[in-house]
Amino acid sequence: MSTVQETTATPVVIDGVRGGPPVRTLRRDRWWVGPVLVVLGLSAFAAFSTWAAFRGNNYYVGPSMGRDYLSPLYSPCIAQICQYKNDAIVGSWWTWSPAILVLVFPLGFRLTCYYYRRAYYRSFWWAPPACAVADARPRYTGESRFPLIIQNVHRYFFYFALIFAGILTWDAIAAFRFPGGIGVALGTLVLVVNAVLIWGYTLGCHSCRHFCGGNLNSFSKAPIRHWLWRRLSILNGRHMFWAWASLIWVALADLYIWLIAIGAFHDPRFI
Numbered sequence: 001m002s003t004v005q006e007t008t009a010t011p012v013v014i015d016g017v018r019g020g021p022p023v024r025t026l027r028r029d030r031w032w033v034g035p036v037l038v039v040l041g042l043s044a045f046a047a048f049s050t051w052a053a054f055r056g057n058n059y060y061v062g063p064s065m066g067r068d069y070l071s072p073l074y075s076p077c078i079a080q081i082c083q084y085k086n087d088a089i090v091g092s093w094w095t096w097s098p099a100i101l102v103l104v105f106p107l108g109f110r111l112t113c114y115y116y117r118r119a120y121y122r123s124f125w126w127a128p129p130a131c132a133v134a135d136a137r138p139r140y141t142g143e144s145r146f147p148l149i150i151q152n153v154h155r156y157f158f159y160f161a162l163i164f165a166g167i168l169t170w171d172a173i174a175a176f177r178f179p180g181g182i183g184v185a186l187g188t189l190v191l192v193v194n195a196v197l198i199w200g201y202t203l204g205c206h207s208c209r210h211f212c213g214g215n216l217n218s219f220s221k222a223p224i225r226h227w228l229w230r231r232l233s234i235l236n237g238r239h240m241f242w243a244w245a246s247l248i249w250v251a252l253a254d255l256y257i258w259l260i261a262i263g264a265f266h267d268p269r270f271i
């Protein structure tokens with residue numbers, strides 16, 4: 001005799017239609033903590049970076065102070081108005097902060113990043129705010145049409161990001177330069193960590209992973225690309241960590257250089 005018992009499913013209606021009253025969910029956990037932290041973190045960075053980009057001074061600590069530190073928010077410093085450059089490619093007509101000339105590239109890279117997109121869609125737009133929580137956007141149509149289809153430019157920003165990672169690496173190497181020769185100070189370490197974090201974030205990019213391992217029918221026929229893809233996939237799996245760590249550190253690096261430049265902090269030298 002069969003012992004199979006019939007089970008009856010209890011229908012659950014969460015009433016989570018797109019555009020309905022906000023926060024319809026059956027979840028009882030604190031799902032809102034993540035979105036709140038993202039709002040606070042990104043807002044703090046936006047406020048700081050706006051101040052840092054528009055202040056237009058004290059972004060370089062040069063030979064007069066025995067150092068060679070350039071703030072990553074101002075690198076590369078390509079305007080004639082730059083505090084230390086002789087080889088500027090933008091003439092004296094540019095009188096605003098030189099950071100504005102270059103920040104469009106790293107900002108565009110981050111704004112269109114797959115991780116940040118998820119983060120700000122959820123936390124600022126509530127589209128949706130979390131898994132199994134109703135969407136608050138009646139007209140959100142995903143990224144299949146204008147304007148969000150523009151997010152596809154991310155793959156092109158990635159190529160610029162590679163150039164910027166190289167430039168920031170050069171800045172970190174320059175930070176080993178001291179009047180008497182090679183040395184290491186706290187500012188050197190700050191810029192080296194900055195370069196490492198930027199590389200970790202850039203190489204873990206989904207576009208980079210696709211660039212190295214995509215459009216292949218068989219990995220066995222492309223062993224080098226397969227090897228690269230596997231390594232990049234490790235970084236990609238922790239992309240959120242690299243995104244936040246590199247974002248916070250770039251702000252700290254600028255703050256550190258500003259503090260030295262205004263004379264509020266003495267940069268200790270170890271070697």
Ligand code: FES
Pocket residue numbers: 109113114115116154158201202204205206207208239
């Ligand atoms: S997906 Fe985040 S940097 Fe490309």
